[in-house]
Amino acid sequence: MTRALPVLAALAAWALICYGNARLGYMNPVLLPTPWAVAEVGVASARSGELAWHVLTSLTRVAEGFGLAALAALALGILAGLCVPLRHMVEPVIEFVRPIPPLAFLPMFLVWFGLGEPSKVAFIAYTTFFPMFVGVAAGVLRVDVMLLRAAASLGATRADLVRRVVLPAALPGIVVALRLGFGLALFVIVGAEFIGADAGLGNLIMEGRTYFNPPVIVMGALVLGFLGSLVNALLLTVERRVLHTAHR
Numbered sequence: 001m002t003r004a005l006p007v008l009a010a011l012a013a014w015a016l017i018c019y020g021n022a023r024l025g026y027m028n029p030v031l032l033p034t035p036w037a038v039a040e041v042g043v044a045s046a047r048s049g050e051l052a053w054h055v056l057t058s059l060t061r062v063a064e065g066f067g068l069a070a071l072a073a074l075a076l077g078i079l080a081g082l083c084v085p086l087r088h089m090v091e092p093v094i095e096f097v098r099p100i101p102p103l104a105f106l107p108m109f110l111v112w113f114g115l116g117e118p119s120k121v122a123f124i125a126y127t128t129f130f131p132m133f134v135g136v137a138a139g140v141l142r143v144d145v146m147l148l149r150a151a152a153s154l155g156a157t158r159a160d161l162v163r164r165v166v167l168p169a170a171l172p173g174i175v176v177a178l179r180l181g182f183g184l185a186l187f188v189i190v191g192a193e194f195i196g197a198d199a200g201l202g203n204l205i206m207e208g209r210t211y212f213n214p215p216v217i218v219m220g221a222l223v224l225g226f227l228g229s230l231v232n233a234l235l236l237t238v239e240r241r242v243l244h245t246a247h248r
């Protein structure tokens with residue numbers, strides 16, 4: 001109930017602003033859709049199956065791109081955190097490429113991979129890899145050295161140190177990195193689906209803009225926010241269960 005209160009308060013503030021604007025005439029009411037108008041569009045789209053199709057298409061692209069980036073970031077991030085020479089080799093390249101806005105490379109991904117699915121998946125993977133790599137490597141580097149020394153003094157092998165000490169201790173940082181990466185994947189999927197896509201939430205938002213339908217635009221944005229919150233809660237649940245199992 002406590003978590004629902006901020007959502008209800010935000011909806012109430014949204015409705016108050018919309019109805020206040022309609023009465024005062026500060027802005028054209030069409031440009032500021034009410035929660036009821038957005039809900040009507042959402043229900044109609046859900047009943048027709050259109051919303052489910054757009055959501056499934058976007059989630060498939062996000063899952064593929066995010067999955068590829070997560071595997072690469074986990075493997076390379078853990079290795080970079082454990083191996084100093086590798087970290088010194090990789091870090092300069094990462095720190096040079098990471099600050100470049102991903103959208104600056106979107107035209108090149110379209111040139112390299114075409115307008116189909118590979119360009120969107122590759123763009124998501126490229127965008128989400130860097131923050132996840134940095135987060136994973138930082139999580140490994142923050143492991144307390146005293147824990148490693150204590151385990152080594154008890155006869156733990158290098159594999160045991162990684163499996164029983166490093167990974168459990170770095171898990172919170174790794175989960176945070178994955179949460180950040182997935183949120184970024186939802187952010188860039190909109191831009192990726194603006195061009196050369198016939199389905200997806202980004203395409204839905206663009207159609208709302210093309211046909212001047214603000215409720216559709218807001219609905220698409222809210223669905224993205226809901227999906228992000230849902231996956232974030234799922235990752236937090238996994239983190240708690242894994243940590244609980246590791247500490248038993």
